[in-house]
Amino acid sequence: MDDVLISQLPPEILKSSLRALVSQNATSQKVFVEHVRILLRASLPVYPSPSELFGSKPCYAQFLASIRCLFTSKMAIESLPYFIHFLSCIPLAHAHWQLNDKLELALEQACGDIVQAIQALKESRSMPTAELRERLLSLSKSIDECEVYSMSNSLQYPFVRAQLQIKDVLYLIFPDIRVDRYLLEHHLEITSSRDVNPDPVAYAKLEYVQLGRLKVPRIFNGLWQLSSPAWGTASLYKQHQDFEQLLRVGLVATDMADHYGDAELVYGAFRNQLPPQISAKVVACSKWCVFGPPIKPATPDFVLEAVMERSRRLGGRVELLQFHWYDYNAKDYLRILVELLKITKSHPHLVAAIGLCNFDSEHTEEACQYLLRETGEVGIVSNQIQYSLIDSRPTIRMEAVCQKYGVKLLTYGSFCGGFLSEKWLNSDAPNIYSEEAQLTPSQRKYYDMINNWGSWGDLQTLLRVLKRIAMKHNVDLANVAARWVLNRPSVGAVIVGTRAGISNNSESNLKVFSLILDADDTRQLDECALETSRAQMLYKKIGDCGNEYRQ
Incomplete structure (x- = not known):
């Protein structure tokens, strides 16, 4: 009967079914x-x-x-x-x-x-x-x-x-x-002929956080959407136009990774065309993600080679290099962190600061204690993790660990892939495998997180609360979701996905800095995210922060 069913199904249902299967x-x-x-x-x-x-x-x-x-x-x-x-x-x-x-x-x-x-x-x-x-x-x-x-x-x-x-x-x-040294010599004359001077009014609205010696705005531009054409594709020329706009309004910190497609190359080409007085303000944050056993022993030369590779792609210094490790049982990562911190001192032109990426609470603390014993300082300045009104697992252990060791959280998923926006208020649950839904890979991922957290009805309840607060303060619904995260202990900055060359939401995102949640606003949001024990339930179901990347 399966053969008959497959042969008779309309193409759109067949595609949806295949997506669900794989x-x-x-x-x-x-x-x-x-x-x-x-x-x-x-x-x-x-x-x-x-x-x-x-x-x-x-x-x-x-x-x-x-x-x-x-x-x-x-x-x-x-x-x-x-x-x-x-x-x-x-x-x-x-x-x-x-x-x-x-x-x-x-x-x-x-x-x-x-x-x-x-x-x-x-x-x-x-x-x-x-x-x-x-x-x-x-x-x-x-x-x-x-x-x-x-x-x-x-x-x-x-x-x-x-x-x-x-x-x-x-x-x-x-x-x-x-x-050829293409990142330094391939002049496209995209930005050099333009006015890229900062907008003082926009800069005045910003909030900042200190990451070691780095002073950065509390919104980062995230380039993970360059890892797949599912978010759309744009030319370098159009991408650089958007980067210019972000730079003008003070959003100078940009998060990328070695596996986000050509993100390092794209941003390096942009930064290296800026006038020196402007490029000096840019904060390029990348990652070294080790997803499996390294092909070489974890020697100091191996670590330096990895740092140099990311610096080469960016055509200059990596202001913040964030480290991800595949298996906590393989303890080489502790020695690698020591070497990374040494490189910030011996090769400051290559990397300025070291952070973690998707480390859980236990091993963030393990790393901090190890570095204190071996070097006399914690050294690492941040840990990048998922954190939102939907995924509030960091409240269980992570916040306390970060406060203890002075580590700041850089959060992604704070808009839950866009589900925490007015677009989804009063809408039916999407069929995540259909083409009509036009969901991105991020939205499919965060839809699963919503289902682990509660139901589509629970999401609508949360969206209505967000909408009431947004109307009260004359801001966008997503601003309220971001502000709640920014107000949490040890949160340094929220990373906002940037569809460079395709869409630009910087004007909306900047509203978060004018938003002050009062006690009643915070109480309502806490009830949705915390007081119903949803964080504890998520923690038991899928583990601590970053665990989903090691299963």
């Missing part, structure tokens, strides 16, 4: 991807001619979709010849585009696809084979030729992000290939 466990996902790979290898895409791709009835959208299937099914190396063909056809077809027209948006998406395919090569630790070398060099040549074509025809060049990413992977996998 989300259940790693085994289902692995079977799905392997089956797709077998079928794709048996029927690889054809290579359209330049006139077919970009002619009167262009097929570039379908061709890009077929390439996307390859690299998202773990066939990144196989996808490279198709990207090379696509890029080579642009000058051959004499393709022309204008700002924000259909073709330019498609080329920006193609650029994002190349970035994600190359990121897959990085994260899979691809071996330096002759085949991969040839394909990467050919891809680099094709993309350089596209730059020449764009510039000679006065077209906005849409592939800078891909260009930076390709050069970065060549540097990593084939260090014998000479790669």
Whole structure:
């Protein structure tokens, strides 16, 4: 009967069902991807001619979709010849585009696809084979030729992000290939000709927190949305325009990671085009995330190499490097933290401060005690964790540990993936696997958190409380959710996702600094988040902060 059902289901229901199936466990996902790979290898895409791709009835959208299937099914190396063909056809077809027209948006998406395919090569630790070398060099040549074509025809060049990413992977996998110091020398003249002076009115509204020697605003820009095209794709030019706006209003601290797609490269390219007096105000925060046993012993040279890699991508200093470790039973992480703190003193031009990322309370305290014994100081300045009115697990143990050792919390998920916003007030629960819902990966993740915390009805109750308080203070609903988190003990800053080049919510986010919750406001919010024992229930169900990343 299953065969009959599958053959008769409408495509939208079939897609929704498949998403639900592969989300259940790693085994289902692995079977799905392997089956797709077998079928794709048996029927690889054809290579359209330049006139077919970009002619009167262009097929570039379908061709890009077929390439996307390859690299998202773990066939990144196989996808490279198709990207090379696509890029080579642009000058051959004499393709022309204008700002924000259909073709330019498609080329920006193609650029994002190349970035994600190359990121897959990085994260899979691809071996330096002759085949991969040839394909990467050919891809680099094709993309350089596209730059020449764009510039000679006065077209906005849409592939800078891909260009930076390709050069970065060549540097990593084939260090014998000479790669120019592209982050320092690749001048795009995007910001240098603009007025990037701060807006004194916006700056006056800000609140700040001290992280060691760093003074930072209490809202960070989060670039995790560069880790997937699910949030949309924009050119480097458009991304830098948004970064300029954030800089003008004083939101100078930006959080990224080595696995957030090309986030370090994108932000490094931005920072290194700023006038020195402006770039000195920028706070670039990245991460070193160790998700499995390291391929090298945890020696001082190994740690320094990791720091240098992130500094190289950023084209300068990492103001705050946040460290994540995969297994608390593997105690190398304690010695690594000691080495990281030493590097802040021996190589201050590489990194200024060290924090943690998704450490639980027990091992945050273990790290602090170990560092005190070994170095005479705690050293680490922060721990980045999930914290919101929905996920208030930090109230159980984490806040007390941080207060004891002077560690500040940098919180993400404080808007619960956007569910703590007016958009979802008085709305029905979404079908998270349907295309109509148009949910991002973050929203699917936080929808699960809502279900662990309570029901959709409970969320509506919370949203109504947030709305009443927001109306009372003439701010946005999301501002109230962020303010509650900022008022919690040891919280240093809230990290707000930034869809750079696609949307900009800085004007709304700044309202949080004018909001003062009174005792009644706080009591109502505490009742929703704390006094119903929801934090204790979540703690028992999914463990302490960060535990969900180690299961």
